[in-house]
Amino acid sequence: MYKISEVFTPRSSKVNLRIYVPRLDLERALMRAVHGSMHALLFGESGNGKSWMYKKVLEQNNILYEVVNCANASRLKSLTSAIAAKLVPPGTVQKTGYTENKEASLKALVADAKIIHQSQYKVHITEVFEDALASFRKQNSQHGPAVVVIDNLESIFANSERMDELADLIILLDDSQYAQYDVKFLIVGVPNGVLEYFAKTKNLESVANRIEELPKVGGLTAAMVKTLVKTGFNELLQFNLELDVVEQIANHVHHITMGVAQRVQEYCEKLAYQIDDAKGIFRPELLENADREWLRQGMRQGYTVVESHLNSKRTTIARRNQVIYCIGKIKTHQIDSNKIYERLCEEFSDTVSETNMGIGSILSELASGDSPLLRKNPRTNEYRVVDPRYIMCIRIMLRKDKVSNSVEKLSFGL
Numbered sequence: 001m002y003k004i005s006e007v008f009t010p011r012s013s014k015v016n017l018r019i020y021v022p023r024l025d026l027e028r029a030l031m032r033a034v035h036g037s038m039h040a041l042l043f044g045e046s047g048n049g050k051s052w053m054y055k056k057v058l059e060q061n062n063i064l065y066e067v068v069n070c071a072n073a074s075r076l077k078s079l080t081s082a083i084a085a086k087l088v089p090p091g092t093v094q095k096t097g098y099t100e101n102k103e104a105s106l107k108a109l110v111a112d113a114k115i116i117h118q119s120q121y122k123v124h125i126t127e128v129f130e131d132a133l134a135s136f137r138k139q140n141s142q143h144g145p146a147v148v149v150i151d152n153l154e155s156i157f158a159n160s161e162r163m164d165e166l167a168d169l170i171i172l173l174d175d176s177q178y179a180q181y182d183v184k185f186l187i188v189g190v191p192n193g194v195l196e197y198f199a200k201t202k203n204l205e206s207v208a209n210r211i212e213e214l215p216k217v218g219g220l221t222a223a224m225v226k227t228l229v230k231t232g233f234n235e236l237l238q239f240n241l242e243l244d245v246v247e248q249i250a251n252h253v254h255h256i257t258m259g260v261a262q263r264v265q266e267y268c269e270k271l272a273y274q275i276d277d278a279k280g281i282f283r284p285e286l287l288e289n290a291d292r293e294w295l296r297q298g299m300r301q302g303y304t305v306v307e308s309h310l311n312s313k314r315t316t317i318a319r320r321n322q323v324i325y326c327i328g329k330i331k332t333h334q335i336d337s338n339k340i341y342e343r344l345c346e347e348f349s350d351t352v353s354e355t356n357m358g359i360g361s362i363l364s365e366l367a368s369g370d371s372p373l374l375r376k377n378p379r380t381n382e383y384r385v386v387d388p389r390y391i392m393c394i395r396i397m398l399r400k401d402k403v404s405n406s407v408e409k410l411s412f413g414l
Contacts, residue, residue, distance in 0.1 A: 004272045007236045010265035015056045019232055019265070021224045023049075027057050029214050030186075034063060034145055039170060039185040039210055041194055043153075044217030045388065047262035050188055051151065053217065058147060064140040065147040070155035070162075070189070079156070079165045083148060084132040089139075129169065133181040146183045153189025157197070167198060167207045174210065187211070219259025226250035232268055239272075239280050252287055256395045258388060270294045291396045292412045302389040303412070305371045306397060310409055321398070321407040322348050323362045324373070327385065328394030334382040335374075337363065350405055 002018070009016045030053070033040035044050050058065045066086050073082040137146055156162035170185060172178050187194065198207040220228070229250045233239045241249070249271065257263035271290040275282055295303050311318040326343040327335065337359045344352050344359075363383055367374040373390055374383040385391055399408045 001238050002236045004237065004269060004276065007232050008265045008269035008272060010262045010269065013051070015052045015059070017056070018236060019228060020052060020056060021220060021228050021261075023053065023217075023224075026053060026215055026217060030054060030057050031061060033212050033214060034058070034061075034147060034184065034186070036212065038212040039173070039187065041211050041213045042186060042188045042217065043191060043194070043213075045219075045260065046190055047260045048217045048219055049261035050217045052261070054149060054186060054188065063145065063147055064136075065149055065186075066136065067149040067151050070150060070152045073162055074155050074159065079150075079162055079169065080129050080132075083169075084128050087132040087136040087148070089135065129172065130178060130181075133178060133183050136183060137181045144182070146181070147186050148183055149186045149188060151188045153187055153194070154191055157189065157191045157194075163197060170210050171206050219257075220254070220261055220264060221259065222250065222254045225254040225257075225259060225264055228264060229253065229268065233272065233275070237272060237276075239275055239282070241282055245282050248284075249282075249287070256291070256392055258392060260388065263392065266297065267294050270297065288410075291410075295393070295396060295412055299389055299393055302387060302393040303397065305373060306390055306393045307409070308369075308371060309366055309373050318407065319351075319357060319359075320362050320365075321409075322351070323359060324366070324394060325398045325400065325407050327373075328391055328398060333384055334377070335363075335384070336380075336382045347400065348405060 007016075007019055009019070030040065030042065034057075042050055042054060057063075068079075068083050068086045070079070070082070072085070073079040076082050076085070136148070140146065150166070156166070166187075173183060173185070191197075195208055195211065195213060198211075226246065230246050233241055233249070234246065253264055253267050253271075257267055267290060270293040271286065274286040274289050274293070278286060306324065309320070309324060311320050322344060323340055326340050326347060329343055329347070330339060332339070340359050340363070341352075341357070344357075360381075363374060364376070366372065367376045367383060372386055375386050376383050397409055397412075399410060400406070401408055
């Protein structure tokens with residue numbers, strides 16, 4: 001039997017194969033891209049398991065790879081320097097410049113003399129890049145692609161100088177001088193507008209024609225969460241939960257975490273400790289205890305923001321609270337007054353009128369202040385939630401009383 005800390009490892013940089021849930025379509029697409037003729041772009045919201053997935057796929061297929069964190073490129077003010085620092089083994093002497101001595105004879109009255117002229121030359125940055133590629137390729141003599149993962153692209157996405165440098169490096173890798181090393185980029189990050197970004201640069205066609213955008217890495221499906229819960233709680237921790245309990249837990253976890261892989265593991269870790277403290281006996285109230293612990297761990301800020309926008313702890317026709325409750329129920333990324341009205345009709349039909357209920361004004365208020373819940377699209381009348389964690393908090397904090405049809409805020413003492 002494993003320890004809880006060995007089963008649920010939400011922040012581990014190393015892939016935990018014990019609890020890893022395969023996403024075969026995404027993994028297949030990634031592997032085909034690695035063996036294809038283009039570089040690959042892997043994107044998705046933070047925490048959805050991009051890093052675990054590419055590490056698992058590359059390692060299981062014996063693909064040589066190194067990960068370059070764009071945060072280092074930002075820190076060093078050079079993506080090339082960050083790549084070289086990662087690809088060249090520690091202790092390797094790199095030529096960053098050279099000195100040339102030239103001798104010239106001088107006829108003197110007494111004896112010949114020599115004058116030495118010394119000139120300094122700096123190695124061009126592209127040569128540093130080539131040296132890094134050559135060093136990387138030497139680490140594995142097998143034929144086949146080697147992959148440089150450019151991870152956390154969001155760290156440089158807003159920096160035009162770093163993004164232009166990335167574009168230049170992508171183009172250089174097609175040049176025969178650099179192509180001989182058979183190295184590909186796997187660009188990983190949150191932004192999904194990378195190709196659109198390059199469309200605004202001078203390198204539009206050159207870059208866009210060299211990058212394949214892979215399917216978005218989304219959250220885990222309900223079925224995937226159920227598999228994870230069953231594997232973690234029953235097969236590894238041996239809690240021997242009944243199938244209906246596994247179903248209950250999985251549904252709750254998927255709903256409040258939105259299937260975000262990291263959040264799923266965080267929550268399951270908290271719940272596992274609750275069940276362990278209860279001598280392996282599951283009771284429904286343990287879910288509420290896990291809710292509280294999960295909020296305290298990393299959702300406190302989100303809880304505070306949501307709470308600041310609520311009218312009161314409990315009220316029957318507080319329209320603002322109803323709107324916030326409905327925001328937590330809507331699954332689309334963009335919301336507007338019509339979508340909220342439709343959801344209000346479903347959830348609070350007794351309090352809905354046919355006249356304007358001030359939904360537009362409420363949404364506008366939720367998008368204002370120092371800690372807005374929503375952000376308005378300046379080109380449309382649509383809004384999106386500032387941070388997905390706010391939706392997670394809404395789903396835990398707010399409950400609808402089936403008798404009074406009121407919205408109640410659960411108190412977690414945070």
